[in-house]
Amino acid sequence: MPTAGAVRREVAMGRGREQWRGIVALGLVLGVSGCAAPGRQAEDVEAAEESGGQEEAAEPMGGAVEGPEAQPMVAWQQELAELDQALGEDEAGFGEALSSGDCDLAYELRDRICELAERICGIAEEHPEAAARCDDADVRCSRARERVADECD
Incomplete structure (x- = not known):
């Protein structure tokens, strides 16, 4: 028969696993929805403010459009x-x-x-x-x- 301490450890480990699963699920949802990291647009706005509003050409050489942030x-x-x-x-x-x-x-x-x-x-x-x-x-x-x-x- 398990002791009271062993039962408490099992319950605590079960809660820890549930919390871990919840954290992983939340991370996946945020990562997929794009909320996990600041977007490039915020960086572009900051860079434009620092340079006095002047922007450089965003089109890569050869005219190809690359990346998800491209227009x-x-x-x-x-x-x-x-x-x-x-x-x-x-x-x-x-x-x-x-x-x-x-x-x-x-x-x-x-x-x-x-x-x-x-x-x-x-x-x-x-x-x-x-x-x-x-x-x-x-x-x-x-x-x-x-x-x-x-x-x-």
């Missing part, structure tokens, strides 16, 4: 990113088609690369900050035309 892309930026990604994928497929001697596919991909370049440049006409991507897309189109002419014509 959502506007529609034209999203379209530009999708076109740029499709251009890269088509260019990779184009190289594979030429390597395998599949000129029919190479012609098709060359045309798609140039079509994507035109669409990217169309966006750049309305949004001058996309001009560098237009220039890059034009170079890719020209290069695709030259390569298919050299290897398939």
Whole structure:
């Protein structure tokens, strides 16, 4: 038969476990809801106040938006990113088609690369900050035309 002291220890340990579980559950809830640590926005406000309200450009190099604190892309930026990604994928497929001697596919991909370049440049006409991507897309189109002419014509 357990002694009174042993029973009290068991009860105390049970309460300790319950408290521990409660603390862990609370930590998970706060961590998931974002209340566990101060947000970056508060740091940005403090930094802006210290610098006299002047902010530095928040966009990473290359125009890519990174991290959860980044501003959502506007529609034209999203379209530009999708076109740029499709251009890269088509260019990779184009190289594979030429390597395998599949000129029919190479012609098709060359045309798609140039079509994507035109669409990217169309966006750049309305949004001058996309001009560098237009220039890059034009170079890719020209290069695709030259390569298919050299290897398939």
